[in-house]
């Protein structure tokens with residue numbers, strides 16, 4: 001049996017749900033598919049907040065400029081203008097739907113400071129903002145009666161005559177592979193955090209959608225731009241929200257010095273993430289760290305503020321690092337957090353492949369350019385999720401039924417069966433994934449150079465060879481997480497190589513991409529995006545100019 005829908009959304013995080021709700025309002029038949037139950041999506045983990053220029057004295061232009069500057073002038077300004085202009089209405093819509101945003105003493109929606117922002121414009125629900133928004137969005141999804149395929153794992157897009165016409169997915173409960181046909185498909189599969197180790201991301205963030213779209217022929221963009229968050233716990237890599245610094249926590253080195261004054265004399269700890277991560281790594285590399293970390297001091301904020309506005313990170317630090325942040329500073333280090341790159345789309349979510357759309361963390365519009373500002377990503381999911389949902393629905397109305405045969409299903413079944421039937425040669429997915437993650441962190445992290453990137457390239461090719469022998473030990477059909485992790489690793493290896501290739505190619509330093517061998521930003525040669533197209537012999541590179549509307553590149557200081 002072939003399932004059929006007009007618009008099919010892959011991913012039920014904030015971007016996917018927002019897209020589905022919008023498409024549904026345009027009167028087409030919509031379905032949403034997710035490898036986990038929707039409220040377990042990583043959007044749930046967002047802590048700090050969502051940006052909008054809603055407050056007195058703030059303006060969308062100021063929000064847009066901060067975002068352009070934060071992006072180190074790589075962000076496309078037409079898209080950034082849309083993000084900043086539509087932000088106030090998007091946040092109010094969430095409030096009207098029922099998100100219980102924290103309020104100030106006057107009863108108005110409360111804001112907190114966030115990195116790289118010239119004023120406090122981050123709206124929040126304590127330090128569980130993502131969870132609060134995701135639950136409310138899910139209510140709206142349920143209310144809309146949109147068909148949900150929960151715990152279905154998408155493995156491949158079906159492309160016919162240059163157009164995306166469907167996909168294959170494993171129903172995880174039964175292990176059965178299905179074919180779903182659609183006139184338009186929106187990829188909203190979130191981030192690829194697990195390509196790095198450690199990472200702030202959930203274990204499910206394996207970049208599947210980006211890699212599946214890339215394999216199908218869609219272009220990826222800005223893949224060298226990988227964000228390290230300045231405050232992650234040593235070991236687990238769990239996130240300590242930027243909201244802590246927004247509330248006034250500061251960073252110390254082993255000499256008890258508030259070192260950010262040397263690197264960002266005006267904004268200090270609230271400089272943008274790339275700047276703070278580089279500063280911390282420099283302190284650590286020059287011997288002023290504490291066991292590979294620096295210290296985040298929250299004590300002066302007082303127990304009451306911590307327990308009301310930062311209670312989740314209090315619990316995380318206690319459970320995962322054994323530190324009570326009301327009593328002692330917590331060791332933190334820069335850790336992998338967010339890819340600015342992803343599936344290249346226009347401002348309505350259209351990918352470079354016909355019939356395909358993308359939104360949220362899986363997409364690159366590019367509003368974040370070389371470095372994303374904190375609290376701009378939740379915003380990106382709802383604004384560009386809505387726009388992609390609308391564009392996909394309107395296009396679906398004009399598109400004839402694809403009428404797929406079940407041949408693609410048989411092909412994909414054969415591919416997966418071959419994987420399951422591989423003989424055991426001692427290679428496990430977990431081991432290959434770990435070696436990839438550690439290598440990515442070492443050679444494509446905060447600081448990079450050609451020698452390290454070449455080493456990484458060799459390692460990734462070795463890992464690709466090792467992947468050919470990775471074994472699926474579990475032969476059962478019900479919730480075969482072993483098989484799932486082997487399929488996910490395939491996607492991750494493609495994305496790791498995409499990062500390595502583009503990072504080697506960009507011979508300058510911009511945003512999160514810092515080349516020790518090319519320390520300067522080079523607008524003359526590199527004020528452009530790098531696009532990547534999948535090719536069996538290796539990725540093919542092309543370029544796209546950055547869209548500049550009103551802000552010419554300037555020297556970037558905080």
Ligand SMILES: Cc1cc2nc3c(=O)[nH]c(=O)nc-3n(C[C@H](O)[C@H](O)[C@H](O)COP(=O)(O)OP(=O)(O)OC[C@H]3O[C@@H](n4cnc5c(N)ncnc54)[C@H](O)[C@@H]3O)c2cc1C
Pocket residue numbers: 010011012013014015016033034035036037038041042043044045046047048049050129130152153154155188189190191200201202204205208209239337338359360361362374375376377378379381
């Ligand atoms: C710890 C943490 C804290 C954060 N805090 C903030 C913050 O305070 N403010 C902010 O703006 N941003 C924050 N971010 C970033 C932000 O939360 C994410 O970028 C955003 O929520 C991503 O939403 P999404 O809808 O694109 O993807 P996700 O919420 O990650 O959802 C992805 C969906 O895709 C589905 N999926 C994936 N692969 C497949 C497959 N193969 N088949 C079927 N389904 C699939 C998953 O099941 C899931 O439903 C944070 C991120 C992390 C990790």
